[in-house]
Amino acid sequence: MKLMDEKSSDSMDDIFDRYLDADANIFANREVLSPHHVPEILPHRGEKFEELAKILAPSLKGGTPSNIFIYGSTGTGKTAVTKQVLSKLKATADSRNLSFEYSYMNCQHVDTKYRVLTQLCEDVGINVPFTGLHFDIIYQKFKDALDELHTLHVTVLDEVDMLYKKSTESLYILTRMNSDLDFSKISIIGITNDVNFKETLDPRIRSSLSEEEIVFSPYTAEQLRDILTQRAKVAFHKDVLDFGVINLCSAIGAQQHGDARRSLDLLRVAAELVERNGEEKITELHVRKAQQVIERNTVIEVLTSLPIQTKVVLQAIYLGEGKNDEITTGDVYEIYNKICKLIRLDQLTARRVGDLINELDMLGIVSAQVISKGRYGRSKRIHLTVSSKQVRNVLDSDFRLSKIFEVEEL
Ligand SMILES: Nc1ncnc2c1ncn2[C@@H]1O[C@H](COP(=O)(O)OP(=O)(O)OP(=O)(O)O)[C@@H](O)[C@H]1O
Ligand SMILES: [Mg+2]
Structure with a gap:
């Protein structure tokens, strides 16, 4: 059996050719931008x-x-x-x-x-x-x-x-x-x-x-500029960097608690985007795109590393939001219990689930606001503050939880 027709096999070759050519155009030394590389001289330290x-x-x-x-x-x-x-x-x-x-x-x-x-x-x-x-x-x-x-x-x-x-x-x-x-x-x-x-x-x-x-102390934008310039000189070929790219990466890093890691990540991811698109110059626009990619990845990392009980609570919130505009701690607890039964997980008390919701709130994944609930006492109104698509993707990648989405009555 032929795995690929002539045409797609050609375009595969193209992809690799383009990749190799682009590599030659952008990076002179990719390694110095890797998160593990530590330069011999650390400017400003x-x-x-x-x-x-x-x-x-x-x-x-x-x-x-x-x-x-x-x-x-x-x-x-x-x-x-x-x-x-x-x-x-x-x-x-x-x-x-x-x-x-x-x-x-x-x-x-x-x-x-x-x-x-x-x-x-x-x-x-x-x-x-x-x-x-x-x-x-x-x-x-x-x-x-x-x-x-x-x-x-x-x-x-x-x-x-x-x-x-x-x-x-x-x-x-x-x-x-x-x-x-x-x-x-x-x-x-x-x-x-x-x-x-x-x-x-x-x-x-x-x-x-x-x-x-x-x-x-946090690095200032000027200090970050020196740190980035030192790496960029080795990492990139001549004339690859558009004017303003290093300044923008440094300014964003300075806003984020003077974080050199963030500035370096921005520069690296921006360069990788340019490379992947087969483009020739890194511009400020690529840095902005890189910023979005990095922020998305951080949310996914946090979500993926949550313990199973917290993930179930998150799934209950996700499912509840899908059905009603407004959901409360009580609604979340009800759905949570159903999921636990389905996947045979120990059911925690309502109080403990309340704690887990607070933890999600502290992580900036949901917002939980106290509302008065008359004779039912105090309750909270919950909603997701991160993209529900990202939440869905992470839950889907957990084999225990992905099958819950197929259950009709939830
Ligand atoms: N002065 C500097 N010159 C060059 N690179 C630097 C400098 N300071 C930090 N970096 C780079 O920034 C990144 C983060 O630095 P490092 O890991 O030392 O930070 P940290 O203070 O330990 O952060 P955390 O608290 O998150 O562990 C590393 O890739 C490091 O090589
Ligand atoms: Mg450290």
């Missing part, structure tokens, strides 16, 4: 680099640096600067035969005391089986291994607010560990973009974690 390096420098002479708390809004270079300072410090220590170790962990993933200690063990070269060992044994293994190294160990806890939320105990354990160590020392760098985090910390952890503080 020299001062922060120095601040952090000075606090950590005593570790090269056998001292124990203070614990450090780093905060600032998203995309301000906290992770990039910290990683760079530590890798330079390690290289210096190695080149002079000095002892220095560090671990970097992102607490979005490393979020239990087992995971933290297992990762620390791995970083000093001991393998721990993933399950089965008592926590005290893993702790002892790490302590012994570290003591044997006679070293200073810096533990970076990036997104430390996540660890504190899920396992406060981990932070207690780490901040107290020096009293257990005999020949080595540990110091901690906690990083967060949650401005309120410090206030929520237990006072004992707070004073220990924030012996030194470094604040990363």
Whole structure:
């Protein structure tokens, strides 16, 4: 059997040819715009680099640096600067035969005391089986291994607010560990973009974690322009960028809490749109389109990662809205119960579902306004604040929920 007729096979070749030609036209080096690329020099962060390096420098002479708390809004270079300072410090220590170790962990993933200690063990070269060992044994293994190294160990806890939320105990354990160590020392760098985090910390952890503080302020539009220019010079061929593109990406990033990640994403997505369309120049119009694409993707990411119970509540709201102009918490709960029965999911209480609706409200997915409901007491009027098409797409992609749309009586 012939899979394709001559004509469509030709047009397939065209697509690839056009793609390859376009690639040659737009990108000279695509990699430098990828979210994982970190340039050797970080413009406008020299001062922060120095601040952090000075606090950590005593570790090269056998001292124990203070614990450090780093905060600032998203995309301000906290992770990039910290990683760079530590890798330079390690290289210096190695080149002079000095002892220095560090671990970097992102607490979005490393979020239990087992995971933290297992990762620390791995970083000093001991393998721990993933399950089965008592926590005290893993702790002892790490302590012994570290003591044997006679070293200073810096533990970076990036997104430390996540660890504190899920396992406060981990932070207690780490901040107290020096009293257990005999020949080595540990110091901690906690990083967060949650401005309120410090206030929520237990006072004992707070004073220990924030012996030194470094604040990363948002980038201004001018600073973002320099950051983008540095990348654009390497990323693009000559004359590909229209006048104003970098300024626009920087201005949007500056409005969004001085976020370098957002500005870089805009530039990359705009360039990819141009490439995909086989066009030759990146213009401000492409940046605007890129902005829409990115905002749409963020909503989809949030929706996709919701837990199943919350997704069912969302589906109940979606279905309710499809039938009535105005729906209340009571209506949502009724449909929610029907869906739970159909997919054999535990039914939560009305109060708990009310909490989930509030969570969706906080995420900006629905709006829930209190209305008076006479003898039924207080109720809320609910409606979706994101595009219902996006909600439908995400629900459709969950196999448990997609079949609900075929049920007539809902
Ligand atoms: N001064 C800079 N020069 C060049 N690129 C930068 C600079 N600051 C940040 N970036 C780039 O911006 C992106 C975001 O930076 P980074 O991950 O360090 O932010 P962050 O402050 O850790 O954000 P979050 O709080 O969301 O984790 C990265 O791709 C990084 O390479
Ligand atoms: Mg970060």
